[in-house]
Amino acid sequence: MSEGLGADQREHWRNVYARNPHMYGAEPSEAARHAARVWAERDARTVLELGAGHGRDALWLADQGLTVHATDFSATGLEQLSEAAEKRGLADRVTPHPHDAREPLPWDDASVDGVFAHMLLCMALSTEQIRALVGEVRRVLRPGGAFVYTVRHTGDAHYGAGTSHGDDIYEHGGFAVHFFGRELVGQLAEGWDLDEVHEFSEGELPRRLWRVTMSRPTG
Numbered sequence: 001m002s003e004g005l006g007a008d009q010r011e012h013w014r015n016v017y018a019r020n021p022h023m024y025g026a027e028p029s030e031a032a033r034h035a036a037r038v039w040a041e042r043d044a045r046t047v048l049e050l051g052a053g054h055g056r057d058a059l060w061l062a063d064q065g066l067t068v069h070a071t072d073f074s075a076t077g078l079e080q081l082s083e084a085a086e087k088r089g090l091a092d093r094v095t096p097h098p099h100d101a102r103e104p105l106p107w108d109d110a111s112v113d114g115v116f117a118h119m120l121l122c123m124a125l126s127t128e129q130i131r132a133l134v135g136e137v138r139r140v141l142r143p144g145g146a147f148v149y150t151v152r153h154t155g156d157a158h159y160g161a162g163t164s165h166g167d168d169i170y171e172h173g174g175f176a177v178h179f180f181g182r183e184l185v186g187q188l189a190e191g192w193d194l195d196e197v198h199e200f201s202e203g204e205l206p207r208r209l210w211r212v213t214m215s216r217p218t219g
């Protein structure tokens with residue numbers, strides 16, 4: 001994967017949200033509802049969402065009473081999140097943080113109770129960058145906390161379509177996606193307790209995804 005692809009994708013996602021405000025709608029994803037259930041069992045209070053976009057999930061999680069830190073590298077997405085948070089009276093519970101997932105997370109060790117990333121790990125990140133990011137998630141998550149992430153996988157209709165950037169990354173219609181194989185899910189779970197890998201689909205295509213739930217061991 002070339003260095004330039006990351007910068008191109010950043011610009012792409014800035015434009016995507018500028019042209020299609022609130023493109024994922026106002027309703028939370030099923031994956032976010034699942035994360036909320038998992039965290040409720042563990043008494044989570046402060047959570048981190050990576051790749052939150054315009055915040056359909058971050059806002060709903062805040063509405064459930066959680067304190068939410070929402071990251072994304074799209075300034076336009078986060079502006080829409082902030083405006084919606086103000087309108088819904090949630091601005092004191094959800095904080096947007098401009099952040100590129102290829103950089104270390106600006107949080108202290110064991111400082112959050114849960115982490116959520118819906119379709120972020122499968123963006124234009126190399127396998128090495130994904131591994132580094134999951135290492136960062138493990139560092140900031142408290143022992144016993146759960147990380148819920150979703151990724152498009154190699155059974156998706158767009159796998160292999162469009163321009164190949166290597167490392168199972170394909171760009172189709174301007175969107176670069178790293179399609180996950182099951183082996184990569186297993187590798188990322190090393191040093192974690194892998195609670196569940198659940199297959200589901202979302203959207204009209206439909207996108208074919210895995211929802212992975214894994215916990216930072218307490219021992």
Ligand SMILES: C[S@@+](CC[C@H](N)C(=O)[O-])C[C@H]1O[C@@H](n2cnc3c(N)ncnc32)[C@H](O)[C@@H]1O
Nearest residue numbers: 013024051052053072073074100101118119123
């Ligand atoms: C498929 S969208 C999903 C958005 C949101 N999770 C949702 O489901 O509504 C992927 C998101 O990841 C963000 N993104 C892609 N690459 C990123 C990166 N390297 N760092 C931070 N955010 C990134 C995009 O701006 C976009 O908001």
